[in-house]
Amino acid sequence: MSDYANKPKATGNIFKNGYKNKQTHPDYKSTITINAELLREMVEFIKQDTRREKGVDLSIAMWDRVSKNPNPKTGEHAQYFYTVVEIDTYKSDKAKAEQEATDDVFAEASVKSDSFEEEDIPF
Structure with a gap:
Protein backbone atom coordinates (compact mmCIF):
# COMPACT_ATOMS: atom_id res chain seq x y z
CA MET A 1 0.00 0.00 0.00
CA SER A 2 3.01 2.31 0.37
CA ASP A 3 3.16 2.57 -3.45
CA TYR A 4 -0.28 4.23 -3.51
CA ALA A 5 1.04 7.65 -2.47
CA ASN A 6 3.64 7.61 -5.25
CA LYS A 7 1.21 6.86 -8.10
CA PRO A 8 0.68 9.77 -10.50
CA LYS A 9 -2.80 11.18 -10.17
CA ALA A 10 -4.85 14.22 -11.03
CA THR A 11 -6.96 15.96 -8.44
CA GLY A 12 -9.70 18.53 -8.70
CA ASN A 13 -12.97 19.73 -7.29
CA ILE A 14 -16.41 19.16 -8.75
CA PHE A 15 -18.97 21.83 -7.85
CA LYS A 16 -22.71 22.07 -8.27
CA ASN A 17 -23.41 23.57 -11.69
CA GLY A 18 -24.43 27.18 -11.02
CA TYR A 19 -25.36 27.62 -14.68
CA LYS A 20 -27.93 24.84 -14.85
CA ASN A 21 -30.92 26.31 -16.68
CA LYS A 22 -32.42 23.15 -18.17
CA GLN A 23 -33.05 19.63 -16.95
CA THR A 24 -30.57 18.38 -19.56
CA HIS A 25 -27.68 20.43 -18.12
CA PRO A 26 -25.31 18.60 -15.75
CA ASP A 27 -25.90 18.80 -12.00
CA TYR A 28 -22.17 19.05 -11.24
CA LYS A 29 -19.33 20.34 -13.35
CA SER A 30 -15.55 20.62 -13.25
CA THR A 31 -12.35 20.62 -15.22
CA ILE A 32 -9.58 18.30 -14.12
CA THR A 33 -6.14 18.74 -15.63
CA ILE A 34 -4.23 15.55 -16.43
CA ASN A 35 -0.63 16.43 -15.57
CA ALA A 36 2.30 15.40 -17.78
CA GLU A 37 3.43 12.62 -15.41
CA LEU A 38 0.01 10.94 -15.41
CA LEU A 39 -0.32 11.40 -19.17
CA ARG A 40 3.10 9.77 -19.74
CA GLU A 41 2.05 6.85 -17.56
CA MET A 42 -1.20 6.51 -19.51
CA VAL A 43 0.69 6.41 -22.84
CA GLU A 44 3.16 3.86 -21.45
CA PHE A 45 0.25 1.81 -20.11
CA ILE A 46 -1.34 1.67 -23.57
CA LYS A 47 1.97 0.71 -25.20
CA GLN A 48 2.38 -2.23 -22.82
CA ASP A 49 -1.30 -3.24 -22.81
CA THR A 50 -1.72 -6.76 -24.18
CA ARG A 51 -5.52 -6.76 -24.13
CA ARG A 52 -7.38 -6.92 -27.42
CA GLU A 53 -9.17 -3.61 -26.85
CA LYS A 54 -6.43 -1.30 -25.68
CA GLY A 55 -7.23 1.66 -23.51
CA VAL A 56 -6.69 3.19 -20.13
CA ASP A 57 -9.27 2.63 -17.41
CA LEU A 58 -9.39 5.53 -15.00
CA SER A 59 -10.35 5.16 -11.37
CA ILE A 60 -12.31 8.14 -10.08
CA ALA A 61 -12.82 8.66 -6.36
CA MET A 62 -14.90 11.49 -4.88
CA TRP A 63 -15.31 12.82 -1.35
CA ASP A 64 -18.04 15.19 -0.13
CA ARG A 65 -16.51 18.46 1.04
CA VAL A 66 -17.63 21.92 2.13
CA SER A 67 -15.60 24.99 1.17
CA LYS A 68 -13.73 26.78 3.95
CA ASN A 69 -14.54 30.25 2.62
CA PRO A 70 -18.12 31.38 2.08
CA ASN A 71 -19.36 32.58 -1.30
CA PRO A 72 -19.09 36.40 -1.24
CA LYS A 73 -22.49 36.83 -2.92
CA THR A 74 -24.53 34.38 -0.83
CA GLY A 75 -22.45 33.99 2.31
CA GLU A 76 -22.93 30.22 2.08
CA HIS A 77 -20.21 27.59 2.09
CA ALA A 78 -20.24 25.68 -1.20
CA GLN A 79 -20.56 21.92 -1.15
CA TYR A 80 -18.33 20.13 -3.63
CA PHE A 81 -16.67 16.80 -4.38
CA TYR A 82 -12.91 16.50 -3.94
CA THR A 83 -11.96 14.21 -6.82
CA VAL A 84 -8.94 12.01 -7.55
CA VAL A 85 -8.36 10.47 -10.98
CA GLU A 86 -5.72 7.79 -11.50
CA ILE A 87 -5.04 4.80 -13.72
CA ASP A 88 -7.02 1.73 -12.69
Whole structure:
Protein backbone atom coordinates (compact mmCIF):
# COMPACT_ATOMS: atom_id res chain seq x y z
CA MET A 1 0.00 0.00 0.00
CA SER A 2 3.01 2.31 0.37
CA ASP A 3 3.16 2.57 -3.45
CA TYR A 4 -0.28 4.23 -3.51
CA ALA A 5 1.04 7.65 -2.47
CA ASN A 6 3.64 7.61 -5.25
CA LYS A 7 1.21 6.86 -8.10
CA PRO A 8 0.68 9.77 -10.50
CA LYS A 9 -2.80 11.18 -10.17
CA ALA A 10 -4.85 14.22 -11.03
CA THR A 11 -6.96 15.96 -8.44
CA GLY A 12 -9.70 18.53 -8.70
CA ASN A 13 -12.97 19.73 -7.29
CA ILE A 14 -16.41 19.16 -8.75
CA PHE A 15 -18.97 21.83 -7.85
CA LYS A 16 -22.71 22.07 -8.27
CA ASN A 17 -23.41 23.57 -11.69
CA GLY A 18 -24.43 27.18 -11.02
CA TYR A 19 -25.36 27.62 -14.68
CA LYS A 20 -27.93 24.84 -14.85
CA ASN A 21 -30.92 26.31 -16.68
CA LYS A 22 -32.42 23.15 -18.17
CA GLN A 23 -33.05 19.63 -16.95
CA THR A 24 -30.57 18.38 -19.56
CA HIS A 25 -27.68 20.43 -18.12
CA PRO A 26 -25.31 18.60 -15.75
CA ASP A 27 -25.90 18.80 -12.00
CA TYR A 28 -22.17 19.05 -11.24
CA LYS A 29 -19.33 20.34 -13.35
CA SER A 30 -15.55 20.62 -13.25
CA THR A 31 -12.35 20.62 -15.22
CA ILE A 32 -9.58 18.30 -14.12
CA THR A 33 -6.14 18.74 -15.63
CA ILE A 34 -4.23 15.55 -16.43
CA ASN A 35 -0.63 16.43 -15.57
CA ALA A 36 2.30 15.40 -17.78
CA GLU A 37 3.43 12.62 -15.41
CA LEU A 38 0.01 10.94 -15.41
CA LEU A 39 -0.32 11.40 -19.17
CA ARG A 40 3.10 9.77 -19.74
CA GLU A 41 2.05 6.85 -17.56
CA MET A 42 -1.20 6.51 -19.51
CA VAL A 43 0.69 6.41 -22.84
CA GLU A 44 3.16 3.86 -21.45
CA PHE A 45 0.25 1.81 -20.11
CA ILE A 46 -1.34 1.67 -23.57
CA LYS A 47 1.97 0.71 -25.20
CA GLN A 48 2.38 -2.23 -22.82
CA ASP A 49 -1.30 -3.24 -22.81
CA THR A 50 -1.72 -6.76 -24.18
CA ARG A 51 -5.52 -6.76 -24.13
CA ARG A 52 -7.38 -6.92 -27.42
CA GLU A 53 -9.17 -3.61 -26.85
CA LYS A 54 -6.43 -1.30 -25.68
CA GLY A 55 -7.23 1.66 -23.51
CA VAL A 56 -6.69 3.19 -20.13
CA ASP A 57 -9.27 2.63 -17.41
CA LEU A 58 -9.39 5.53 -15.00
CA SER A 59 -10.35 5.16 -11.37
CA ILE A 60 -12.31 8.14 -10.08
CA ALA A 61 -12.82 8.66 -6.36
CA MET A 62 -14.90 11.49 -4.88
CA TRP A 63 -15.31 12.82 -1.35
CA ASP A 64 -18.04 15.19 -0.13
CA ARG A 65 -16.51 18.46 1.04
CA VAL A 66 -17.63 21.92 2.13
CA SER A 67 -15.60 24.99 1.17
CA LYS A 68 -13.73 26.78 3.95
CA ASN A 69 -14.54 30.25 2.62
CA PRO A 70 -18.12 31.38 2.08
CA ASN A 71 -19.36 32.58 -1.30
CA PRO A 72 -19.09 36.40 -1.24
CA LYS A 73 -22.49 36.83 -2.92
CA THR A 74 -24.53 34.38 -0.83
CA GLY A 75 -22.45 33.99 2.31
CA GLU A 76 -22.93 30.22 2.08
CA HIS A 77 -20.21 27.59 2.09
CA ALA A 78 -20.24 25.68 -1.20
CA GLN A 79 -20.56 21.92 -1.15
CA TYR A 80 -18.33 20.13 -3.63
CA PHE A 81 -16.67 16.80 -4.38
CA TYR A 82 -12.91 16.50 -3.94
CA THR A 83 -11.96 14.21 -6.82
CA VAL A 84 -8.94 12.01 -7.55
CA VAL A 85 -8.36 10.47 -10.98
CA GLU A 86 -5.72 7.79 -11.50
CA ILE A 87 -5.04 4.80 -13.72
CA ASP A 88 -7.02 1.73 -12.69
CA THR A 89 -4.82 -1.29 -13.38
CA TYR A 90 -7.29 -3.90 -12.07
CA LYS A 91 -8.39 -5.24 -15.49
CA SER A 92 -4.89 -5.29 -16.98
CA ASP A 93 -3.39 -6.86 -13.84
CA LYS A 94 -6.09 -9.53 -13.93
CA ALA A 95 -5.51 -10.18 -17.65
CA LYS A 96 -1.73 -10.42 -17.08
CA ALA A 97 -2.22 -12.88 -14.22
CA GLU A 98 -4.56 -15.01 -16.34
CA GLN A 99 -2.10 -14.95 -19.25
CA GLU A 100 0.80 -15.90 -16.97
CA ALA A 101 -1.25 -18.77 -15.52
CA THR A 102 -2.08 -19.99 -19.03
CA ASP A 103 1.57 -19.68 -20.09
CA ASP A 104 2.65 -21.67 -17.01
CA VAL A 105 0.17 -24.46 -17.83
CA PHE A 106 1.40 -24.63 -21.44
CA ALA A 107 5.04 -24.55 -20.34
CA GLU A 108 4.41 -27.38 -17.86
CA ALA A 109 2.57 -29.40 -20.52
CA SER A 110 5.44 -28.79 -22.94
CA VAL A 111 7.99 -30.08 -20.44
CA LYS A 112 5.90 -33.20 -19.84
CA SER A 113 5.47 -33.85 -23.58
CA ASP A 114 9.23 -33.43 -24.18
CA SER A 115 9.97 -36.18 -21.69
CA PHE A 116 7.56 -38.52 -23.48
CA GLU A 117 9.44 -41.10 -25.56
CA GLU A 118 8.36 -43.43 -28.36
CA GLU A 119 9.03 -46.54 -26.29
CA ASP A 120 6.35 -45.35 -23.85
CA ILE A 121 3.70 -46.00 -26.53
CA PRO A 122 2.09 -49.42 -25.89
CA PHE A 123 1.40 -50.22 -29.59
